[in-house]
Amino acid sequence: MTALLRHLFLACLLAGLSLPALADELPPLSRQLAGGSFEYTVRPGDFLIAIGARFGVPAELLAKQNAIRYEAVIHPGQRLRIDNPHIVPELLDDGVLINIPQGMLFHFSQGKLVAAYPVGLGKPSWPTPRGEFEIVSRVKNKTWKVPISIQEEMRLEGKAVLEEVPPGPDNPLGAHWLGLSMPGYGIHGTIAPSSVYHFRSHGCIRLHPDDIAELFDQVKVGTAGRLVYLPVLLAVTADRRILLEVHRDIYGKGIDPAQALRDIAEANGLSGDIDWPSASAVIAAQEGLAREVGRLGRNLKGTQ
Template sequence: MKTDCLRAACAAALFFLICTGTAFGAAFRYEIQMMADAQTPVMNRVGYEQIHVVRSGETLLDIARNHELGYNELALVYPDMDPWLPPRGKEILIPRTWVLPPTRYQQVVVNIPEMRLYRFFPEHKLVKTYPVGIGRQGAATPKGDTRVVSRIKSPEWTVPEGSRQKVGRAVVPPGPDNPLGDYWIGLADGQIGIHGTNFAWGIGRRVSHGCIRMYPEHVEIFFNEVAVGDRVEILYAPVKVGIQHDKIFLEVHPDIHDIIPDMHAHAEALLRQRGLFSGIDQQRMQRVVTARSGVPEAVGSITDLNQP
């Protein structure tokens, strides 16, 4: 029955979201409304797309930062464009839409393949999202559940032993040479944290020793949005399934750690788990999975569930 499919699709959801497109601090916010039951489809695609006209002297990295995106988010949409010399006057899509990641705690969620952090405020019915940089190959950001254990302004950086000869010292004091930036949010394992950066072009890239980096203008705000004890979920979810109004959306990112042997089968499994596969246009689904552009795409409709 159609209603049974809707229940299956939404049983795990705790809330639905409505995009406001309103500035909240230096990041965009999205309002949330707690669900009264599990029978209403969760609306978990948020944001909106824009068009940007490239100006003289702009790089893709400048454009990404000015629109609160990571470099990866534009590079996936425009893989053949020179990031340093995008054509002046060209209209480019700013892909500022997202399917929200699954969360058990509604506090802080980091999705590794997406290179994006989500901060939920259930008490204020808000969610905010920020681009991040993550661990490079050989020093991957670890997934799992953790907590905030410290908040430090103007932190010192203890240089990893393998890098001390190159850096020339064991500890880097606060200041412009410190790759931690001006704020440090330490996590429970003691090895990694969420912090600022003195290299803003590393946001949306795999550049750290495992830590999660944020733009300087974002980490200052985020620092004041978290408290010691807050839960942090670090996920590896290259495929996300969302619903907005009557449409079913699929958002697919590259499997950067080569964990998933068959992305098409993985996407189909997620849709089936949510009882949505019968409403999917399979050709659209295949195109979205193949493209892996990181942009949510409509691949079906709720009204088509279980239609003959």
């Protein structure tokens, strides 16, 4: 990237503008975050895995943030620090964006981020597909008609084989179902909230019961959506910080996070602004949270 083009890009980025002529050539670069830091008071029945699932933080990291053992018993009234910043992969005009490795769903309306929710997704042996979709149905208290493939899994695991499960406390779909134009897939609730922010489903997208109830009321049939697979995310904030978020390549697609970062940084003229040792540490940790790895323009003099 030439010095002139780099200056043009940085000026547009800081002004909140884009470069339409180059947009198709650039890997994703975000300017928006979801989440942050706050204090949470433990409720009766809480445990670290469930709290982490609720707020999109790995339970091991939640324990580390609060200087407690992962196996520690927590008590109602205990206060925990939650630090859960996530990079929004891209902005949509309207609709739903789900980034599979990130385990997050982002809802947009009129070009603005309305909400961000942790989600549970397909296990590696039963992956959630990528692609465009539309919401084609909205159903409360849906009967689960068990697919033949899952019936066969039940049989192989020695479980009772069910053909359908009526609404109620044993229905894994929970109380809300948003059917997708991808046949057999949906966004739904769960009777196991601690399974959210994990990869344990048969490909569907699970939300915490409170989150799916909120999303259900905000979307309609015809709402567009997109499922993407982006384990490496880079963002530049309004205060010029460069943030990096790295997740496991959960479906084993052979993505090299270091090379992915280099490609994004080079394409966006940020290579000289990144603190590469810090970036390497973020890549090695793969914590799944946005971390600062540089500051925009810190090496700008070298391009003049």
